[in-house]
Amino acid sequence: MDNSPSCLAVAEPTAPYQFHSSSGQERWVEVLTDCPSVEELFTYRVPPDLSLQPGDIVSIPFGAQITGGIVIRFLDSPPPGLDPQKIKDVEEAIAAQFFPSFYWQLLERVARHYYTPLIIAIRAALPPGLLRKSQRRIRLNRDALPSGAETFCSASAQAVLRLLQQQKAGDYSAQHIQRKIRGARQGLRELLKRGWVESYLQPPKRPRPKQQKAVTLVANTLPLDLTPRQREVIEVLRRKGGELWLSELCKSSNASSSAIETLERKGCVVIQYREILRLSSEGTVTEDSPKALTSAQAQALDCIRNLEGFSRVLLHGVTGSGKTEVYLQAIAPLLERGQSALVLVPEIGLTPQLTDRFRARFRDRVCVYHSALSPGERYDTWRQMLQGEPQVVIGTRSAIFVPLPNLGAIVLDEEHDSSFKQQQPTPTYHARTVAQWRAELEDCPLILGSATPSLESWVEIQQDPSTSCHYLSLPERIESRPLPPITIVDMRRELHQGNRSIFSDALQTALRTLKQQGRQGILFIPRRGYSTFVSCRSCGYVIECPDCDVSLSYHRVHEDATPLLRCHYCNHTQLHPPQCPECASPYFKFFGSGTQRVAQELAKAFPELRCIRFDSDTTRTKGAHRRLLERFAQGEADILLGTQMLTKGLDLAQVTLVGVVSADGLLHRSDYRATERAFQTLTQVVGRAGRGDDPGQAIIQTYTPEHPVIQAVYRHDYHTFTENTLKQRAEHNYPPYGRVILLRLSGLDEGEVQATAEIIAQACHNILPSGCEILGPAPASIMRVSRRYRWNILLKFPPSVGEKLPDLLQLRALCPQSISFALDVDPLNIE
Known part of the structure; x- marks a missing residue:
């Protein structure tokens, strides 16, 4: 293999990924596949008409399905002992060069710290849809289903039939059926054998660039036979620089698309499809200029602007003290130097207001990235970042992974907020932790802003003796406004x-x-x-969710609306009964x-x-x-x-x-x-x-x-x-003085979940080093959610012990397939 400083080399699947350029004409690539249980690299042939580079996202055949993968490196020849005739071809290239240079180090650290396979960490970081695999689905064959079919089936097959019949299309993924019904595999085999259901493979749908018609003026001299309306269209095009989207030109010139197509036939313009980026640009803003600062704001800004390289800054400002203005004035010189900035907020609800303030100051150099965008918008926003222009990205926790070039600063506004912690699915990362790793890798400041800093940030900043930590205080509101009594x-x-x-x-x-x-x-x-809950006044019966161990909440939008009962955990919804299901009393109390x-x-x-x-x-x-x-x-x-x-x-x-x-x-x-x-x-x-x-x-x-x-x-x-x-935290060795990891188990069979939890707890006693306290196993505070029983095991240990922990992913092997096992590192909720 070429060892020059320019090609991408991987020694082992768990080794660091590094880029260097490949020489020669390679026809073989090693790919990291989108299969959580598979971490090794697989070899594929590159078709002659397909151009690939390390870091490209590709579609590949894997077993009986088509899945996504990432090109890791090129090979001069297939690995020894592998028959070239058995090597499959890469299907297609999905997206090119989606990985900045720092990416592998950051994602490997996320995967290692949060005990997650690397491919899962990559999937969490990328825009949705790029790594997708074909899905096995089960469809009800209504034409072949005899009357009273349930009487001929086993209990598990009956449950599958009922589930499929409840849906209009009679079509669910096999994974969904197996999660909802105990023993579903046996029932599915029985129904497939009878021909009452059919199994099929749904190919993945991937985001594609959006194409739109654009009109370009190409004629230097105009034909004499143009109508006044056609000349007006040409004049509008000239005023707009000779190029416009067809829809915009029709609107600006009040002309129809057929009229513009006539101009194309006369050789005046060219109409062709071009890509248009789907970027979120809601709202209108007016231009804004920097505000006068208080003395505390000015001191904080001066400190931030003089930072060089990686630093951690805690900007502790009371509510209304002007933290956002400090962010704005700290970011302005970065953009002038050709650098970018990343601003994270805890909730999508904050994004519009903050985005408007930033756009008023920095105009079109601001874009947003969060889960409420469509897959196409996230895909295009990501790709435009790769172009290298200095910009400000405002987003929620997933934006910590965006590929901003030449990053000059990372800001976490309201850094204390629990929304920065990913609860599910894995990896259960905290954006504040990942932001610190990224700031270290990219050698830029990390600014944490809050009126109520998290205890972790407070202790870390106060106890860190290094010159890279700074505590900045804004103790008063702007314009000397008082805090509300x-x-x-x-x-x-x-x-x-x-x-x-x-x-x-x-x-x-x-x-x-x-x-x-x-x-x-x-x-x-x-x-x-x-x-919160509804109770019968006569007998005390509380209406509960049939799938969770919680009461149903009463929802009624207005006086004439249909009263509904809804579960806030699984979203089960049902009509409010006119009478108590237990004693038939019509009298209810709403608590x-x-x-x-x-x-x-x-x-x-x-x-x-x-x-x-x-x-x-x-x-x-x-x-x-x-x-x-x-x-x-x-x-x-x-x-x-x-x-x-x-x-x-x-x-x-x-x-x-x-x-x-x-x-x-x-x-x-x-x-x-x-x-x-x-x-x-x-x-x-x-x-x-x-x-x-x-x-x-x-x-x-x-x-x-x-x-x-x-x-x-x-x-x-x-x-x-x-x-x-x-x-109190120090007395009980809880964060920030200790660390905790929560092991969550769930399944459809209560006894099986409890037994598995006990086996894993015993395994923890056998493999964990001294100094690690094991609490549990114990049922979760809400034991059943969506028909699944939940048990927890809490591991508590000093920070020094964390470096000695074994790979906890090995515990997953002790779980039967019917039991879900999840590791929540540094959980914010242990109920």
Whole structure:
């Protein structure tokens, strides 16, 4: 093999991947295939008419299916002992050169740290659809199905038939059927043998470049027989530089496409298909210029601009202190030097507002990348980054992998937010951790911004003695605006005084004043829906999800809407029964207050207040976040009512009131991070008030006003709260002083899941080094979700032990095929 410093070489599947250029004419390539259980490289023949380079994504035959793969290196000849006649050809090239040079190192580190096969880490990083494989599907053969077919089948075959018959098309993937039905393989074999179902292979659908007709002016002199309308079309083309999309030209010149085709026949223009990039560009913005900085902002900016190479910066600024302006002015000189910047936000809901501010400053050098974009938009956004132009990319956690050239800085806004942690599927990476690795590899600063920094970031920055760590404080709001005063309302006292409303007297007074003064407010509720659960008043029966061990939540959009019960874990939905299924009583009690109920109670008590709901139920469609926020910003509503989305960095100058309807839903959770999350959430939502010229206020309703979290939020006291919480963490060796890994097991058979969990726990005792504490196995706090029983094992150990851990992926081999096994490294939720 050529060992020159220019070709891509791989010694072993687990060895580092490095690029160097190939010499000679190769006809063989080694490919990393998109099969999670297979990590070795496979050899394929390159057809004579196909041009490939290392890093290209290709379609290849693999067993009985077509799957995706990545070209790793070229070979001068097939490996010894491999018959060239048995080597299959590469089918086609899907995408060329999709990997920047740093990519292999970053993705290998992700795969190693999060115990994930490399191909899984690659799949998580790439735009969706590039690595896809054909899918085995099962289709009901209705013509061959006899009447009463179920009576001739085994129980598992009957279950498969029922599942297929419930769907209109009678068509599911084999994997879905096996996940839903215990013993599905035996039932499928029986049905296939009878001919009542058929199995087929669905080929993968891959994203393709979008083509659109473009019109180019080619004639220097025009024919004399052109009509006035045709001359007008030519004049429009000239004013636009001689080239326009056909649709845009028709609109600008008020001409039909047939008229422009006539011009093509006369030799004046050429119409041809060209690629058009599908880039997200919602909203219109007006140009903006840098703002005057406070002394604290100026000091922070000066420190960031003077950084050289890799550094970690914690920008700790109270809500409304102007962190975004510091980001903007820090990024501006990077673009002038030809460098790019990556800005990560925790939620898609934040992206429109932040994107508008960046576009107002940097215009078309800003693009967005997140999961709400269509596959085509993500595919094209990724490819345009590879062109090398300096730009700013704003996105959610998946954007940490975008191939920005010459990266000058990475910013994590609201770095404390749990949305930066991938929960499923694997790898369960944290964008903050991966961002630090990438900043190290690309030798650029990492800026972490928050009003309530995570305890991990706080401890790391405070205890790191190196000159590469910087703590920057913005202790005051811009223009010396005060933090909103907070009123804590004891709802027990309200009840004793005869107030049975979900709104306290203080909140009702504030809401009435709001309309009179022409201002706006936010009402925060920890959960969506109408109520937490529904219970029969006669017998106490609670309506539960048939597939999960949770109660169903009551949903009702408006008075005349059909009342529904919905599971917030598996999305099972059913009609609300007119009578109790247990005792036939028509009397039900609705417990708890979700966004729907609060919206209805608000409309009854304050019909003059216009309200917009802002939660996951109302923001499902593309662009919904932007539309709702624009309506509120334009004064179309007095109240913005919603869940966690409201806490994540929204900057709405008109808001002077924030009401927390029930803080208790955040406080009492069986997780060691519950108090930290509650403090962060309440501090952030309170900070939405008083960000404009008018002073703000916040009202927090709770049944436990003496709770330490409530008292810390009331005093705006991050430091004392952090100090007390860190003492508790240190006593029990929890992060940031210890590390944890959560092993999650699930399956359709409760006994089998429990038995497997016990086997794996014993294996952990045998293979883990001393100093590692094993908690469990134990059932998950919600034991059954989507008909699958769940058990957990928690591994807890000091950071020094983490380097001695064996490859925990070997534990997967102890699981039968019917049991799912997942490793969650550094989990944020261990319930």
